[in-house]
Amino acid sequence: METQFSSRIKNLRRSVVRDILSFHSSNDMISFAGGLPGKEALPVEAMRKAADRVFEREGIRALQYGTTEGYNPLREWIADYLCSEGIPTGPDNILITGGSQQALDLIGRLFLNPGDQVAVTLPTYNGAIQSFELSEASLICTESDNDGPLPNEIRRAILQGAKFIYLTPTVANPSGRSISEKRRSEISEIIRTSGIPLIEDDPYSLLMFSDHSFRKMTSYMDGETILLGSFSKIVAPALRIGYIRAPENIISRMVPVKQAMDLHTSLVSQIILFEYLSHENLSKHISDAKASYRIKRDLILSELSAKLPQLKTDIPDGGVFLWGRWGSPINSSELLYLATEEGVAFVPGSSFYPDGGDNFIRINYSAPDLNRIPEGVDRLVKAYNRYHSLL
Numbered sequence: 201m202e203t204q205f206s207s208r209i210k211n212l213r214r215s216v217v218r219d220i221l222s223f224h225s226s227n228d229m230i231s232f233a234g235g236l237p238g239k240e241a242l243p244v245e246a247m248r249k250a251a252d253r254v255f256e257r258e259g260i261r262a263l264q265y266g267t268t269e270g271y272n273p274l275r276e277w278i279a280d281y282l283c284s285e286g287i288p289t290g291p292d293n294i295l296i297t298g299g300s301q302q303a304l305d306l307i308g309r310l311f312l313n314p315g316d317q318v319a320v321t322l323p324t325y326n327g328a329i330q331s332f333e334l335s336e337a338s339l340i341c342t343e344s345d346n347d348g349p350l351p352n353e354i355r356r357a358i359l360q361g362a363k364f365i366y367l368t369p370t371v372a373n374p375s376g377r378s379i380s381e382k383r384r385s386e387i388s389e390i391i392r393t394s395g396i397p398l399i400e401d402d403p404y405s406l407l408m409f410s411d412h413s414f415r416k417m418t419s420y421m422d423g424e425t426i427l428l429g430s431f432s433k434i435v436a437p438a439l440r441i442g443y444i445r446a447p448e449n450i451i452s453r454m455v456p457v458k459q460a461m462d463l464h465t466s467l468v469s470q471i472i473l474f475e476y477l478s479h480e481n482l483s484k485h486i487s488d489a490k491a492s493y494r495i496k497r498d499l500i501l502s503e504l505s506a507k508l509p510q511l512k513t514d515i516p517d518g519g520v521f522l523w524g525r526w527g528s529p530i531n532s533s534e535l536l537y538l539a540t541e542e543g544v545a546f547v548p549g550s551s552f553y554p555d556g557g558d559n560f561i562r563i564n565y566s567a568p569d570l571n572r573i574p575e576g577v578d579r580l581v582k583a584y585n586r587y588h589s590l591l
């Protein structure tokens with residue numbers, strides 16, 4: 201009997217990297233592929249203490265079902281943080297999600313019908329492309345310059361009927377670029393007057409290296425956006441805790457959607473995270489992580505420029521990724537195949553485009569150990585040389 205799957209999953213893309221790694225994975229693999237925090241940035245001991253205190257004090261509650269909206273003290277903590285960023289927020293504006301990936305799924309279910317269009321900039325986060333594809337939406341790709349998406353392109357997307365606009369304004373995944381302050385203000389005005397939702401995906405803004413920080417686009421739009429945040433990159437991805445900040449009428453429409461998906465985000469994870477946030481110095485934790493990531497970024501940039509000058513990169517001011525473009529045309533998916541044979545992985549640029557993009561690669565520098573970075577680059581050079589010898 202032939203199994204009949206839903207039409208939704210017909211064109212759903214698989215992660216190229218997962219597929220290739222499943223063939224070639226070994227303990228010796230140096231991975232520049234995932235967006236994982238470095239080992240040194242995972243607060244194992246502090247989290248263990250937080251978990252111990254939670255289980256001693258309120259183990260029974262922590263192991264029960266919770267509310268769909270999320271654990272109230274955590275919602276309040278997030279609301280206070282957003283108020284400090286100039287975005288008036290109360291706990292009722294917050295919905296705790298299973299990472300911000302679930303927030304993307306929720307947004308798709310709330311807003312998108314098959315055939316709808318979503319405006320994005322390219323390259324764009326692969327998990328967002330995957331999620332919008334699952335909702336059977338198509339993408340309107342807007343052009344950008346160094347300041348960010350062009351205002352006329354945002355107007356075009358709105359005229360073309362985009363259901364919403366999805367942006368990662370600060371140290372975007374994969375490009376590492378940020379939208380300038382002037383452009384934030386210009387495009388916020390255009391989006392606000394159009395009345396269509398802006399999805400501001402913001403997992404990296406606390407990981408900026410320089411002292412500079414950007415105003416969230418949500419603060420330009422008086423909170424009339426859907427803002428996504430996550431604890432994955434600043435505390436630990438395994439907690440699977442992210443959040444949506446939105447006007448209350450939108451949150452209340454999202455609650456039954458989330459109920460149908462998973463009832464609620466893991467309560468034990470939320471309580472332990474809140475305990476951690478209440479006792480630890482998060483700013484110090486983040487600044488230590490950034491100091492380490494910055495050293496890793498500088499090392500990989502100098503290794504690449506010395507050994508692989510054919511790869512042109514920007515210097516990202518934070519986050520966990522380098523975005524590279526090959527000086528001459530290369531099929532990065534084929535190169536990845538050879539790279540994994542050499543024991544190194546990256547993500548081909550095509551993952552971040554609906555079509556094309558194979559002349560780019562994304563390199564993660566936060567996860568590999570510092571002392572493995574030179575060897576990882578050597579392996580990439582070997583793969584690059586083999587690729588050219590096979591042409």
Ligand code: PMP
Binds near residue numbers: 301327441
């Ligand atoms: N948005 C962006 C831009 C990301 O880079 C990621 C993770 N790589 C996510 C959302 C999802 O993160 P999480 O579900 O772990 O919060």
